Amino acid sequence: MLLAKRVMLRAIERQDLDALNSWWNDPALSALLGTRRHLSAPDETEAWYDAILARVEPHEGRTYAVCATVDGRLLGTAWYGSFDAQDRNVEVGLYLGQEEDRGRGLGTETMGLLLSYLFEDLGVHKVRLLVRSDHDRAVRCYERLGFQHEGMLRHHRFFAGTHHDFMAMGMLASEHVTRGLDGTQEDTGRNR
Numbered sequence: 142m143l144l145a146k147r148v149m150l151r152a153i154e155r156q157d158l159d160a161l162n163s164w165w166n167d168p169a170l171s172a173l174l175g176t177r178r179h180l181s182a183p184d185e186t187e188a189w190y191d192a193i194l195a196r197v198e199p200h201e202g203r204t205y206a207v208c209a210t211v212d213g214r215l216l217g218t219a220w221y222g223s224f225d226a227q228d229r230n231v232e233v234g235l236y237l238g239q240e241e242d243r244g245r246g247l248g249t250e251t252m253g254l255l256l257s258y259l260f261e262d263l264g265v266h267k268v269r270l271l272v273r274s275d276h277d278r279a280v281r282c283y284e285r286l287g288f289q290h291e292g293m294l295r296h297h298r299f300f301a302g303t304h305h306d307f308m309a310m311g312m313l314a315s316e317h318v319t320r321g322l323d324g325t326q327e328d329t330g331r332n333r
């Protein structure tokens with residue numbers, strides 16, 4: 142389990158699957174994520190869960206349940222994957238399932254927690270992600286944590302009747318700064 146002030150990341154449990162299934166079938170959330178994946182049937186969610194359980198080594202990637210520290214309520218998921226052992230380069234992603242939980246700093250805190258784990262514990266060299274270029278809140282969240290803009294992928298994905306541009310963003314271990322929850326910043330001082 143990874144623990145911050147307001148959020149914690151824990152393993153996905155079977156009891157989470159109903160909520161995850163309903164979020165995956167939310168077209169508004171899919172549009173923000175830029176996914177076409179709709180897991181409409183509970184058995185597809187079960188199959189996804191079985192695949193998650195089959196991943197035992199950290200380099201195989203992880204998907205975490207994001208929960209509120211105060212009461213354990215499930216807020217969403219955060220994940221890393223596509224770990225290349227030679228490049229030490231991973232892709233990350235995150236969502237909070239409900240609009241009322243967004244815009245309160247929880248996403249920034251969650252990604253900050255995941256970054257600390259990846260850089261400080263797993264020793265990755267680079268973390269990367271793709272985000273819809275017009276998704277201002279997500280871009281701002283990643284910028285605030287120190288992600289750099291690495292390039293625009295024009296008309297990268299087609300959904301909701303049109304092509305969408307995506308921004309490639311990335312952060313190197315040498316750029317990683319741990320942002321304290323009280324506003325202080327601590328440079329990890331690592332230069333991998």
Ligand SMILES: CC(C)(COP(=O)(O)OP(=O)(O)OC[C@H]1O[C@@H](n2cnc3c(N)ncnc32)[C@H](O)[C@@H]1OP(=O)(O)O)[C@@H](O)C(=O)NCCC(=O)NCCS
Nearest residue numbers: 173236237243244245246247248249272277278279281282
């Ligand atoms: C994207 C997401 C993870 C961001 O997490 P969040 O908790 O909502 O965002 P935060 O409250 O941490 O805010 C991040 C920054 O965006 C700003 N922001 C908040 N709402 C905003 C909005 N509607 N438009 C623009 N900026 C906004 C905040 O002010 C903050 O910037 P600041 O620190 O300079 O003030 C979350 O909104 C989410 O899960 N959305 C749905 C799924 C999704 O889009 N996932 C990401 C796909 S790449």
